Amino acid sequence: MAKACAELRRVIGERRNIEESEIGQLPYLQAVVKETFRLHPPAPLLLPRRAEKTTEIMGYTIPNGSRVLINIWAIGRDANIWPEPEKFTPERFLVKAVDFKGGDFELIPFGAGRRICPGMPLAIRMVHLVLGSLLNQFKWSLPAELERNGVDMTEKFGVTLVKAVPLRAIPAHV
Numbered sequence: 001m002a003k004a005c006a007e008l009r010r011v012i013g014e015r016r017n018i019e020e021s022e023i024g025q026l027p028y029l030q031a032v033v034k035e036t037f038r039l040h041p042p043a044p045l046l047l048p049r050r051a052e053k054t055t056e057i058m059g060y061t062i063p064n065g066s067r068v069l070i071n072i073w074a075i076g077r078d079a080n081i082w083p084e085p086e087k088f089t090p091e092r093f094l095v096k097a098v099d100f101k102g103g104d105f106e107l108i109p110f111g112a113g114r115r116i117c118p119g120m121p122l123a124i125r126m127v128h129l130v131l132g133s134l135l136n137q138f139k140w141s142l143p144a145e146l147e148r149n150g151v152d153m154t155e156k157f158g159v160t161l162v163k164a165v166p167l168r169a170i171p172a173h174v
């Protein structure tokens with residue numbers, strides 16, 4: 001968080017919301033968003049598909065008519081693709097040209113192909129604007145017990161993925 005805040009202060013200046021046109025100047029913030037989508041995709045199994053014909057994929061037979069779920073939560077934690085997958089390391093995206101717009105199948109939080117999320121252009125802008133503005137407007141800290149014990153990152157699985165224990169964080173004006 002310190003690195004993202006430092007980038008915001010340097011590029012945007014203190015105490016103001018960021019503008020859409022400024023997102024492109026914030027590569028570290030963009031990397032934080034990608035890393036968050038990799039580890040905590042909001043729709044961990046995308047939307048169900050149905051096989052139109054019997055298909056062979058990597059030695060597995062997918063029978064005609066079967067329901068297919070794509071586990072992007074597992075893809076995001078696959079050690080064959082991501083070194084030290086359990087670690088939150090935004091820096092990996094500063095050296096790896098992977099985007100989440102449907103062209104790189106190792107990172108598809110919005111899905112891919114004809115049924116890709118139609119809200120993606122809006123969602124991408126909103127996530128960067130809200131996160132960047134909240135970080136730039138406030139100094140964030142944790143309640144004392146979370147500072148001592150760490151934040152519980154357990155997830156609750158469902159159609160969407162949420163934190164099992166909601167985050168508590170304290171804003172103070174910078």
Ligand code: HEM
Nearest residue numbers: 042043046047109110111112115116117118119120122123
């Ligand atoms: C961070 C925010 C969002 C994420 C991660 C997300 C993710 C997804 C995913 C994974 C799918 C399924 C794609 C697939 O199975 O290939 C989907 C579908 C969809 N999303 Fe989003 N979405 C987000 C925001 C939005 C917003 C803001 C809207 C509308 C304004 C929206 C509208 C839709 C609709 C209508 C579908 C169904 C498309 C179809 O089945 O053809 N989403 N989204």
